[in-house]
Amino acid sequence: MLQSLIVKNYRNLSKLTIPRLGRVNLITGKNNSGKSSLLDAISIYACEGNISWLIQLLDDRKEFISNVRPPFDEGAFEKAVSCLFTNRALKEPIIIGEMESDLFSTESPSQYRVEIKPVKIIDEEVRRTSETNKEIIFSKQRRVLEENDIEYSSLINARLGFEIYSNSQTTIFETRDILRNTRFRDFPSNLQYVHTQNIDRETNSSLWDKVALSYKESLIIDALKIIEPNIERIAFVSTNESVSRLVRTPMVKLKGDDVIYPLKSMGDGINRILTIVLSLVNCENGYLLIDEVENGLHYSVQRLLWKVIFDVADKLEVQVFATTHSNDCIRAFGETVLDSHDYNYYSSFKTGQLLRLQQGPHNVEVIEYTSETLFSAIKFNIETR
Structure with missing residues (x-):
């Protein structure tokens, strides 16, 4: 796990230094401040x-x-x-x-x-x-x-x-x-990268196969209950999407109902959660990267999702890096950090770290929010994006 980071000469990150990183790291900043470039850089390091x-x-x-x-x-x-x-x-x-x-x-x-x-x-x-x-x-x-x-x-x-x-x-x-090597090979099994609009059913079905019938199934179902509390089981079922294309679609069974329903019928939010949590449980002892984590998610469910991310990341020894433009997402993240541990005792490395990227006089610079400064920002509605 990365405890600090330095990036030199990668895209607009001519010289970026982050002295301290957490278990879960949320990255904010204006457009073109380098958020996605930072995720890419971490993926290059992991690969x-x-x-x-x-x-x-x-x-x-x-x-x-x-x-x-x-x-x-x-x-x-x-x-x-x-x-x-x-x-x-x-x-x-x-x-x-x-x-x-x-x-x-x-x-x-x-x-x-x-x-x-x-x-x-x-x-x-x-x-x-x-x-x-x-x-x-x-x-x-x-x-x-x-x-x-x-x-x-x-x-x-x-x-x-x-x-x-x-x-x-x-x-x-x-x-x-x-x-000769234009297609990536030997992808690290403990690195997952969830892109901005990613709800990839083909990738998700492959990730599901790797954890099916293991205790990680329950972690996934618990996460889906954030939006639909009656979900009991999930499976990927082969369906004909077109005449020539066979795909595996996530189907769920609800409590007290014998009919199975396609997960996509329940909206983008629950499918986004499925993609994030499937990726999370598949990178044990590795890295999860999420670009614009809040996409498709109502503000009311974001705190529950952060709790799942924090708990599972801690259990599976995963380091998470996510980006956001949303103030609601930052608030939900900050409240989860403060609820997770006694922030006066635990270091942010064991919990979460908010990082804001901004353009300095010569380089992109980072502003770190410790648990204490994050608490103050939330309490007094200080702009952190």
Whole structure:
């Protein structure tokens, strides 16, 4: 679990430092303040800088065409991936990780970090002598250009690549490697990312299969009872959505009723809760990221949902990062933090942390709300968005 965070050179987060994080973290701020970028950065850290995940993040924002095949425009590819870097400049590396514990270097990333460095790569001809017949053999070898290789930088065969450091290992990727891996593989099983409008029935059915018949079923049903208290059971049933498409739809049984009902008939709110809680119970000992958590939810149910999130996250050792624009959502979150523990005794790392991003003179800055300041903000209706 991340106890602190530093992000450098990722999109509009040229240098963001968060000295303290909680079990559940709610992120606020104006449009374009970097909330979604912060979620993306945490996902990159959790995925250890996987190059295919980077391409998927670009694809999600329509900044990269995933079905590109050689031959292709190297310049267009470079323009697309430059969207990940501050000011679209492919010069300095992206760095995401925890901050050094040394009090004298609080703005430095620790060794537990992901570093994505743009590099130029060339193929060099290598000459060697065969050990068997002593013949001269020529072969090509890939090499990363160093800063002092100025004479090579303009060579026609110099290609864009990335040097990715993670988990004390460094891997080199170039264009053709990336094109072979445009679909993300090896997705960490304990990372879930719920997007703004995400009520994905196909993804949900897969997540349900992983927890069916386990104690986690009851956690999901308890969450759905926030909106419909009479729900007793849930199952995903195959239905014909169209002539050529078979999908699995969430169906629920209500107390005292033998008829089963499609969950989608009960509104977007309960389906949003299903997506969030299914994701939560599927990332034990990992990370849950939720963009605009309040979407589709009436203010009256948000405090109950936060209680579920806090309780399950604590039980399953999940660290949650969510964004919001809603003052009602912030109030519900704050009241849950204050109700969860004696806020004068427990640290926010064990409960929740409200973080507001705002544009400073040079960088995006973060304002932390401790339990005490959050209590004051709620009591006196101080603007926290």
